[in-house]
Amino acid sequence: MRGVEALSAINSRPTAVVIADQLRESIIDGAFAPGDQVNEALVASRLNVSRGPVREALHRLVQEGLLLARPNRGVFVQELDARDVAEVFAAREVIECAAGEIVTGRDADRREAAADRLTAIVDRMQAAFDAGDWPRLGRIDLEFHTALVADAGNSRLDRAYATLATEALICLTHFPGAYPERSNVVPGHRELIELVRSGTMEELHRALHEHLSVDDHRLHGHDADGDLRHGRPEGDAVASQP
């Protein structure tokens, strides 16, 4: 019984979760274009599983807002327009500022620990930047912000933010204008860390606002379908109040 500690828990994650993760990555990468139909049977045969798990995975992504299900018609990749991008970034700012408020309000030791965690992430960002790996840069960027929110210690905010982070990644893929000048990315995050370390909440709010503001003109010209908005999927996460 010596080597047991070297064994890592086998992650026999449910098939549906694996499929959902894979599809999510494909959507983020842009392998599925917005508006594309995602066929249950097709995906199932491609992955050599039956339609059951695929169906479950698709519904999962529908609830996340990545896919849109039209009853008896099919599920389609949700189309994002400039308004969606603005919504996502505005919502992110709401949650991140709240997290920042909590984190900066703590004592210096805890702020220091949080700053260290974030610094480790930014170091990886720097590496991705040096390598010119922009997709990875984007992912680590969102990982940074997710970690910031996680530091607030409110799992409900985590849950809400996770969805937004995924949507933001998609926005980055389809709206190149939404991402700031790449050379500013790493320094910008280091600034956020310093504000966490020093515990200056107002400054952090300002920096986050700047960090997450999406200028309309930056988006202009990238919007695929203009003003057209879809309603929320019928089978949404929570029933509307009666």
Add this chain to the structure above:
Amino acid sequence: MRGVEALSAINSRPTAVVIADQLRESIIDGAFAPGDQVNEALVASRLNVSRGPVREALHRLVQEGLLLARPNRGVFVQELDARDVAEVFAAREVIECAAGEIVTGRDADRREAAADRLTAIVDRMQAAFDAGDWPRLGRIDLEFHTALVADAGNSRLDRAYATLATEALICLTHFPGAYPERSNVVPGHRELIELVRSGTMEELHRALHEHLSVDDHRLHGHDADGDLRHGRPEGDAVASQP
């Protein structure tokens, strides 16, 4: 072709959604106690449907955080402790304050319209209060706050808030101490409306903070399982960042 306009779109909502709604209500009502197991086959036979839709409905509620799925074991009603209640109310304050910031920042006409919508809801609250129908009072209460968030016009915030509202309702059922003195409920909401109407953001923030603050001592003695916290369900909504 005269009477067609009187016809309302038949809402043949998917079976799974209907089941999910029904289960959600049962959980809110307390018909399922926290920790109880919810058996797929049992629910299916009770509702005269196969396990498929039931399974889908359960997974839906797991993603909402109402149920906890233990792989190959079963799904159980999520147990809430005082910490969860605090989290839910803190997260609600975050989102509602953000919504308040947006709404109060608009011009007087739009604020007035929002206030009118909210007033209609509070009037129904008053009716529930007069009737002594506390469960209904709680639901309309959350409906009020959901409407406030909806007025901000950010569907991402709506989505996040919907889950929190459901969890808050469950908290109200299982932690009677979380709800303020009932006679204060209606006046408290009318105060919020007035602050929306007058557009005084700081005051609205203060009022919301007061409205949503959960005193530890109010909760004390209602917590079923003390400090024991469960991890998030493995099959959670969004994969952890790599």
Add this chain to the structure above:
DNA sequence: TCGATGCGGATTGTTGACAATCTGCACGTG
């Protein structure tokens, strides 16, 4: 007596087949 081990019951996970529903096109009719 205490701990490991194998077995049985229960529950979820998965599958393939069948039914219901919707859309788009071709056809017939005024």
Add this chain to the structure above:
DNA sequence: CACGTGCAGATTGTCAACAATCCGCATCGA
């Protein structure tokens, strides 16, 4: 030629059976 109608194809929605997995308990050995 315009409009309504019926059909065909495709896709999701639902179902019941099978397989895999896990927990709890009885058993066995030191």
